[in-house]
Amino acid sequence: MGSVLAFNLENLRFLQVAMVPVVVVLTLVNAIAPKVAGGDYSLTIFYYLGISAVLGGAAFVAAPILGDLIFGVSAIGL
Secondary structure (H helix, E strand, O other): OHHHHOOOHHHHHHHHHHHHHHHHHHHHHHHHHHHHHHOOOOOHHHHHHHHHHHHHHHHHHHHHHHHHHHHHHHHHOO
């Protein structure tokens, strides 16, 4: 289990594959939770789903860029 959680470039492919289902599940859960907790109008779930989907899409765009910045700097040795 320690090799799975270790910070190395061999596990980078696993993290890329795991990111998609994690973001999708968190988007759905973040949309459903306010509806279940608040008991509001039933269509408010789409409002929260829209907000969560936009933020999830931003994560898909920003994660590779930030990853390149982090690993690019560490590869140079700065």
